[in-house]
Amino acid sequence: MASEKGAQVLSEGQFCELDDANGPFTADAGDRTAQVLIFSGRWGTELGGCGVFNAIPSTPIASKGDPVSYPKSTNFDSHFHDCDEYWVIIEGGGTVVVGSHSFEVEAGDCVAIGMGHHHDLPQIKNELKAAYFETTLEGKKRFGHLWEHKHGPADVRADRV
The missing domain is CATH 2.60.120.10 (Jelly Rolls)
Known part of the structure; x- marks a missing residue:
């Protein structure tokens, strides 16, 4: 997961909080396939x-x-x-x-x-x-x-x- 403020490597089952102020965000799996689920709410x-x-x-x-x-x-x-x-x-x-x-x-x-x-x-x-x-x-x-x-x-x- 990456944004203008840096990158974070995530493994299956890990999560990170996405703050709109730090977006936009991108996901890169290299030559592999990745699934990203985003749960949004308060x-x-x-x-x-x-x-x-x-x-x-x-x-x-x-x-x-x-x-x-x-x-x-x-x-x-x-x-x-x-x-x-x-x-x-x-x-x-x-x-x-x-x-x-x-x-x-x-x-x-x-x-x-x-x-x-x-x-x-x-x-x-x-x-x-x-x-x-x-x-x-x-x-x-x-x-x-x-x-x-x-x-x-x-x-x-x-x-x-």
Whole structure:
């Protein structure tokens, strides 16, 4: 990533903040291919996190996540966050569950997950790769995957799905 003020080398899953005052920005992958995702908005300083995750078809093991009643073919855990979260599916596809809603996703889809809503990736068609971005921590401001049986009840915001 480069601007008039300098350059920064980024590896997969890394991020940097882009300040309009330092733009315009360019991305150069040399002779390789690169994907750049830009999440734009206004957030506080205490972000939940961001990065890239992969999921592969596997025989589910006893999950540390919250129990579910639907079939699973991944080790992805049912969990919630003290912030909103967004997923952008980069490769692959599968079934996503958010609250009581289940839907299919594929490369290019964006999944918006409201604070406190349980979410899971129980089924995938093939290896799936996605970027995630967790916004400003709210409520108890707990980091990471949260489970009711370990961390207590989710603070579900009714205005967020």
